[in-house]
Amino acid sequence: MKSIQEPFVSYLSEKSRKKAETFSKKHGLFLQSPREVRKFHNDKLIIWIGQEDTYLQDLSIKNSKPFSLNFSKHQSRNNNKNLLQRCFSKFDTSFSVYDLTAGFCLDSFLISELGFKVKAYEKESWLCEFTKEKLKDQKIFNIKIKNKNSLDVMGEIENKSIIYLDPMFGVDNKAFAKKEMHFLRKSLNDDPDKVINASLESKACLIVVKRHKVDKFKIKNNPSFELQGKVVSFQVYDRREKL
Ligand SMILES: C[S@@+](CC[C@H](N)C(=O)[O-])C[C@H]1O[C@@H](n2cnc3c(N)ncnc32)[C@H](O)[C@@H]1O
Structure with missing residues (x-):
């Protein structure tokens, strides 16, 4: 634990x-x-x-400096994120996107850059306020973040939706995590099981789960397909035939 x-x-x-x-x-x-x-x-x-x-x-990191969020900088320096954009490029931008593990909305930002409107939910109130302030300051208007437990919004998600999940699977490895994610992993607890199962039971016809190569956690259903990068992969549950 x-x-x-x-x-x-x-x-x-x-x-x-x-x-x-x-x-x-x-x-x-x-x-x-x-x-x-x-x-x-x-x-x-x-x-x-x-x-x-x-x-x-x-402060436990030697020579650490206070950091803020810079969405546009995040895009250009992180190659793995391009994999996320490649994944979402397969979908129609008329789908509503629900980021149910919002955090700093760095992933939401990359998705929104493709033309999607994103509704993001973050259960931790300080983190939601922090991220909301940064989105506002950097004039990013196509992501709306709310302080809510995602489990409480499953009922309002319609078929023509994409759920995006980036749960913390309990691994904290400094070698893999950027300073932003390291801060979240150290300060927050997650229950990936619940949010993944509830998403799979929701009406959404697409569910995308971000996995890290060191994750041991097993999801009981097999994804329809997977996009694999060096460090992360995206598992996609595609139920569009039900539309
Ligand atoms: C690994 S972080 C996500 C980072 C995010 N993808 C980003 O780009 O900044 C996981 C986040 O999901 C949030 N979370 C986990 N379960 C949640 C739930 N049931 N409802 C809302 N937020 C949740 C955690 O508080 C944490 O901030």
């Missing part, structure tokens, strides 16, 4: 202290002053609140 670390909230300057207080209260996270962070938590996950922006940092 992996151990989960809840991130602390802190602030970059006195001017952003109030904002940090509000954020920590709203999401039930501990607030620590920068001095307390330096003294007592210099190996922890921190959400830094600034006046204009919010940053994340894993």
Whole structure:
């Protein structure tokens, strides 16, 4: 069983202290002053609140720096993501896309770049607010993220939909994970079984599951086809004959 670390909230300057207080209260996270962070938590996950922006940092990583999200940069430097776009290029953009494991919406962004409208759901409230702020700041309007457990939206998903899932299968391997994903893997717990089974039972005629080559987790149904990359693969459950 992996151990989960809840991130602390802190602030970059006195001017952003109030904002940090509000954020920590709203999401039930501990607030620590920068001095307390330096003294007592210099190996922890921190959400830094600034006046204009919010940053994340894993202080346990030597020489780590606070990072934010940059959607367009993500696209050009990550070859595996092109595999995701190759996968979604097989589908019609008139399908509604449901990203039921939204996280930072980096995958949603790549899907939306192909012309799809994406409804994204994230169960963790601090993460949903963080991602929503970044989407707004970077003027990305074709992804709508909501703070909801995806299990509660299965009933509203129509046939002509694609469900996208990128669950955490419990593997935390620094060699494979980018800093963004590493932060999520350390701070969040997942129950991939439930969301995968509920998706397979939903009306959606396409379900795409992202798998990592080190995942041991087995899904009981076999996919219709799979796109394999060096590090990740996409398993596709294609039920379009039911349309
Ligand atoms: C590996 S991350 C996804 C990263 C995402 N693909 C991206 O590009 O940023 C998995 C995310 O799914 C969320 N999640 C897992 N189960 C969920 C559920 N039932 N409802 C909503 N979100 C869920 C987790 O909180 C976590 O943020």
